[in-house]
Amino acid sequence: MKERDIDQTISVYALRLGDDALILGHRLSEWCSNGPFLEEDIALTNVALDYVGRARNFLNYAAQLRGNGSTEDSLAYQRDCRDFTNFLMHELPRGDFAFTLARQYLLDEYEALFLAELLKSKDSDLAGIAAKSAKETSYHLRRSREWMLRLGGGTDESHRRLQLALDELTGYTTELFEMDDLERDLCEIGVAVDRSALFDRWFSAVSKTFAEANVTLPPASWAVKGGRIGFHTEHLGHLLAELQYVQRAYPGCRW
Amino acid sequence: MIQFDSKELSSSELEGLNAHFQERIDAEEKIEPKDWMPEKYRKNLIRQISQHAHSEVIGMQPEGNWITRAPTLHRKAVLLAKVQDEAGHGLYLYSSAETMGITREELIESLHDGSAKYAQIFNYPTLSWADMGALGWLVDGAAIVNQVSLQRTSYGPYARSMVRICKEESFHQRQGYHILMTLMEGSAEQKAMAQDAVNRFWWPSLMMFGPHDAASAHSAQSMKWKVKRQTNDELRQKFVDQSVEQAKAIGLTLPDPDLVWNEERGHFDFGEIDWAEFDRVVSGSGHCNRERVAHHRRAHDEGSWVRDAICAYEEKKRSREVA
Numbered sequence A: 001m002k003e004r005d006i007d008q009t010i011s012v013y014a015l016r017l018g019d020d021a022l023i024l025g026h027r028l029s030e031w032c033s034n035g036p037f038l039e040e041d042i043a044l045t046n047v048a049l050d051y052v053g054r055a056r057n058f059l060n061y062a063a064q065l066r067g068n069g070s071t072e073d074s075l076a077y078q079r080d081c082r083d084f085t086n087f088l089m090h091e092l093p094r095g096d097f098a099f100t101l102a103r104q105y106l107l108d109e110y111e112a113l114f115l116a117e118l119l120k121s122k123d124s125d126l127a128g129i130a131a132k133s134a135k136e137t138s139y140h141l142r143r144s145r146e147w148m149l150r151l152g153g154g155t156d157e158s159h160r161r162l163q164l165a166l167d168e169l170t171g172y173t174t175e176l177f178e179m180d181d182l183e184r185d186l187c188e189i190g191v192a193v194d195r196s197a198l199f200d201r202w203f204s205a206v207s208k209t210f211a212e213a214n215v216t217l218p219p220a221s222w223a224v225k226g227g228r229i230g231f232h233t234e235h236l237g238h239l240l241a242e243l244q245y246v247q248r249a250y251p252g253c254r255w
Numbered sequence B: 001m002i003q004f005d006s007k008e009l010s011s012s013e014l015e016g017l018n019a020h021f022q023e024r025i026d027a028e029e030k031i032e033p034k035d036w037m038p039e040k041y042r043k044n045l046i047r048q049i050s051q052h053a054h055s056e057v058i059g060m061q062p063e064g065n066w067i068t069r070a071p072t073l074h075r076k077a078v079l080l081a082k083v084q085d086e087a088g089h090g091l092y093l094y095s096s097a098e099t100m101g102i103t104r105e106e107l108i109e110s111l112h113d114g115s116a117k118y119a120q121i122f123n124y125p126t127l128s129w130a131d132m133g134a135l136g137w138l139v140d141g142a143a144i145v146n147q148v149s150l151q152r153t154s155y156g157p158y159a160r161s162m163v164r165i166c167k168e169e170s171f172h173q174r175q176g177y178h179i180l181m182t183l184m185e186g187s188a189e190q191k192a193m194a195q196d197a198v199n200r201f202w203w204p205s206l207m208m209f210g211p212h213d214a215a216s217a218h219s220a221q222s223m224k225w226k227v228k229r230q231t232n233d234e235l236r237q238k239f240v241d242q243s244v245e246q247a248k249a250i251g252l253t254l255p256d257p258d259l260v261w262n263e264e265r266g267h268f269d270f271g272e273i274d275w276a277e278f279d280r281v282v283s284g285s286g287h288c289n290r291e292r293v294a295h296h297r298r299a300h301d302e303g304s305w306v307r308d309a310i311c312a313y314e315e316k317k318r319s320r321e322v323a
């Protein structure tokens, strides 16, 4: 690849990672004032805040490489559904507390492995963002894992809700581990992470936790995918309508 | 906590305790949870701290209303952090109230049944992004004036929670002011949006300081016990004086034709508050009265299975450890 092409490819890669963080951060922020008790309101807001920060870091870098006056905000607020490249799992509505925490746990285990690899990226900007994010994720993971044990081992009701959440989530985990040509190319030059190589470790970690919590991640008999090519669920459009409302209603302003 | 049952004390003993209590107050000593205190002092403080705690928590709703719609990622992060702080303030204050022998669960129950109050300003709706500016600038601004004064309140735990809270509040006010400043530097529509927000929130923020001193039911006793250190009208005047300059600096007009500098008093004179409007909102006719409590109740009810799960899980863990 020519240098200019490499930059643009890395820009797309950073954009993907930024979209993941932005969309999940949005879903988490919806919990503000809706948590089961005040401490949990604070904790979920804290995780949301980490993800918004992470989104800004990745999007800022993507914008810088893209040039043409792009900014973190033009990327977040001025693209439509088909241009967003986050995984589908991130955009699913927040659901109940069990659903939010189950999704968070599945993603925290994934992020922990992913970021540990991205830390070694030959791209020092990506590696730097990964270093900061990895610290946050290790804290998120400790928390979400503890919640799996509490919900799985709490009451019949909490156990039932957790199992239901895992039944609904399982088919969205597949695409976390599927690579396309763009990421494969970047992987070859030591920039991107080979996500397909993370599956075994991820699966054994979550299986161990779920065994302890007495629930199961059902084997995927279905798999919905397409986030990385902008083939989204119907939920994303509504999320963006809300996220982008002010900038869409008053274009060209500073805020 | 040591429980003193006032009923078992003779009236002369009680008089002695009361006199000693007032001496300690007059000597600027802090009253601590284990100290003897008049039952009315305790009740008065529980009422005030609970109202303050609920205000922090209910106040999360009108601002939470804009987190998902914040116009830039920077603004979103700042607003999230701000609302998170308010939740933290609610926590400190619930803990302060708990030192007086009431539980958080009881406090929440009285919020839901309507017997506990919260700041009326949160019964006004947040309709535009500029409202995040007006809330931060005016509502947190008014809260700071009040809370700085309360750092010297006579009840130790309450005074200490005010010290912690005040450190964070000035950041809240600045972020609100900065939102308005940016709007006032923007398009005609943005300026109008900012002015409209200030028009709606100015008078309710003056009402936050409570009735005039002459009409305030709790004021005189609260001053004597040094629960309050400055009167409602003194604090309100301080807030008006500081706001006039800040409004002018960014080209905002405060919606009060009677607002004028009084050389003799060294303060701004301002118009009379519409107390009928205040009463109307207090008695349930604000846009969001029912909404705010219902939202809190819904989140609380929806969370009950989660709280039950924690209890059950901890219980099982304990019995495993014993076995």
Ligand SMILES: [Fe+2]
Pocket (backbone or CB within 6 Å): B055, B056, B059, B086, B140, B143
């Ligand atoms: Fe406040």
Ligand SMILES: [Fe+2]
Pocket (backbone or CB within 6 Å): B056, B085, B086, B089, B165, B169
């Ligand atoms: Fe506060």
Ligand SMILES: [Fe+2]
Pocket (backbone or CB within 6 Å): B086, B140, B143, B168, B169, B172
């Ligand atoms: Fe505040």
